[in-house]
Amino acid sequence: QKEVEQNSGPLSVPEGAIASLNCTYSDRVSQSFFWYRQYSGKSPELIMSIYSNGDKEDGRFTAQLNKASQYVSLLIRDSQPSDSATYLCAVNPNTGRRALTFGSGTRLQVQP
Amino acid sequence: DAGITQSPRHKVTETGTPVTLRCHQTENHRYMYWYRQDPGHGLRLIHYSYGVKDTDKGEVSDGYSVSRSKTEDFLLTLESATSSQTSVYFCAISLGTDLGEQYFGPGTRLTVT
Numbered sequence: 168q169k170e171v172e173q174n175s176g177p178l179s180v181p182e183g184a185i186a187s188l189n190c191t192y193s194d195r196v197s198q199s200f201f202w203y204r205q206y207s208g209k210s211p212e213l214i215m216s217i218y219s220n221g222d223k224e225d226g227r228f229t230a231q232l233n234k235a236s237q238y239v240s241l242l243i244r245d246s247q248p249s250d251s252a253t254y255l256c257a258v259n260p261n262t263g264r265r266a267l268t269f270g271s272g273t274r275l276q277v278q279p
Numbered sequence: 280d281a282g283i284t285q286s287p288r289h290k291v292t293e294t295g296t297p298v299t300l301r302c303h304q305t306e307n308h309r310y311m312y313w314y315r316q317d318p319g320h321g322l323r324l325i326h327y328s329y330g331v332k333d334t335d336k337g338e339v340s341d342g343y344s345v346s347r348s349k350t351e352d353f354l355l356t357l358e359s360a361t362s363s364q365t366s367v368y369f370c371a372i373s374l375g376t377d378l379g380e381q382y383f384g385p386g387t388r389l390t391v392t
Contacts, residue, residue, distance in 0.1 A: 201380070210369055210385055211369070211383050213380055265327070267381065268324075
């Protein structure tokens with residue numbers, strides 16, 4: 168089992184819809200969770216972080232964390248074609264290694 | 280902009296040759312990382328550094344070595360390049376208190392023929 172799992176997609180949504188991206192992780196002691204966005208041919212960029220159970224909102228983005236079920240999700244409201252990218256989920260596994268574990272990413276396509 | 284540059288940006292090399300990639304930062308951040316990215320695998324950690332001369336292995340460290348003799352530079356060396364090391368390599372830094380908040384360089388596309 169991979170430590171961080173994401174559906175590779177593509178996830179296709181129409182412009183203006185809500186895009187829902189999901190991620191599950193295997194290490195129960197993980198403490199912090201991150202979403203990165205990566206446009207084709209570019210480097211990843213951090214868009215959201217979440218540390219506590221529940222929702223965290225930032226503009227059109229909402230991150231949701233459920234530690235009991237070991238999943239984290241990202242909702243994008245009013246999706247725009249400019250949101251088309253690959254979204255990477257990352258987890259800080261709280262081990263001795265001071266580094267993140269990334270999922271393989273979900274490709275999102277927003278159709279105009 | 281976290282002031283991260285990578286060089287070279289593109290490189291084609293032959294199997295068996297040594298290759299060194301450079302990551303340079305301008306803001307004295309302590310933690311630096313090297314990842315590789317391949318289709319279907321996402322970002323995989325090769326090595327990371329938590330200070331000058333302090334480094335540790337990641338999940339895919341075989342065939343790679345690193346050095347950090349100055350805070351601003353983190354070098355990744357492929358001692359004898361193989362075709363399986365054809366990939367896009369990203370350097371990243373974290374801003375300190377939260378290691379998960381990482382900022383990435385522009386990447387190096389390496390092709391081993």
